[in-house]
C-alpha cells in the first residue's frame with residue numbers, strides 16, 4: 001500500500017479584490033519530501049503558504065493535510081467550514097516559521113517553546129519543559145534556555161521559533177523566507193537546522209531566496225509566477241536546465257546575487 005501524500009493542494013485559487021493572486025494551484029507533497037518554492041516578489045508564494053494552514057481562506061479549492069481537509073469538514077460530499085476550535089486542532093498539524101520570528105518578548109526561550117503545548121495540547125508542565133529542552137538542544141541553543149528574545153541574535157531567535165513550531169509535533173513544516181531578515185552571518189546556522197530537519201525526514205515546504213540551499217535540500221522545486229506554478233521539477237533540472245523563459249530570466253537575475261557559503 002502506498003501512503004497518501006502528507007499535503008495535497010487541490011485547485012487552490014485566491015483573489016484580493018480584483019487581483020487574482022493564486023489561480024488553480026494543485027500539487028502533492030509526499031511524506032518526508034522537501035519542496036522549495038521560488039519565484040519573484042508578488043508571485044503568490046506567501047499567500048499559498050498561508051492558505052496551506054488556512055491563515056488565508058482560499059476562494060476555491062482546498063488543502064488536505066494527512067488526508068484531512070484544512071479549515072473544512074467533508075459532510076455529504078460538501079466542504080463545510082469548521083469552528084475556530086477545530087481549526088486550531090488542524091493548524092497544530094502544520095508548523096509555520098515566518099521571516100519575523102514573533103517570539104513572546106516577555107518569555108524566555110524555554111517558556112516560548114513550552115507555551116503552545118501547554119495551552120493547546122494540555123501537556124503537563126514537566127513534560128513540556130523537558131521536550132522544550134530537547135528541542136533547544138536540537139537547534140543548538142540549550143545554553144540559552146533562560147534568555148529572553150532581546151538577549152538573543154536574530155538567528156538565535158529564529159532557531160527558537162523553529163523549536164517552538166516543532167514543539168507541537170507538526171506533520172509538516174512551512175518556512176516563509178525564514179532567513180530573509182537575518183544578517184548574512186546568521187543565515188547558515190538557521191539553514192543547518194532546516195537541513196537537519198530534512199535529514200530527519202520532516203515533510204517541509206520552503207519559500208526561499210537561498211537558491212544554493214534550495215538546490216541542496218529539496219526533492220522538488222516549484223517556480224511560481226503570477227499565481228501559477230510555471231515550472232516544477234527536481235532541483236538539478238530547475239537550476240541547470242530551466243525550460244520556461246520566465247524561470248530562465250528569474251534565475252538569471254537571482255543567481256548573480258551572492259549566496260552564503262555554509
Ligand code: ADP
Pocket residue numbers: 016021039040041042043044045046047048
Ligand atoms: P510573494 O510572497 O510571492 O511575494 P504574496 O503572496 O505576498 O507574494 O503576494 C501576492 C500578491 O497578493 C501581491 O500582489 C500582493 O500585493 C497581494 N496581496 C497579498 N496579501 C494581500 C492582502 N492581504 N490584501 C491585498 N493584497 C494582497
Ligand code: MG
Pocket residue numbers: 045046047
Ligand atoms: Mg512572500
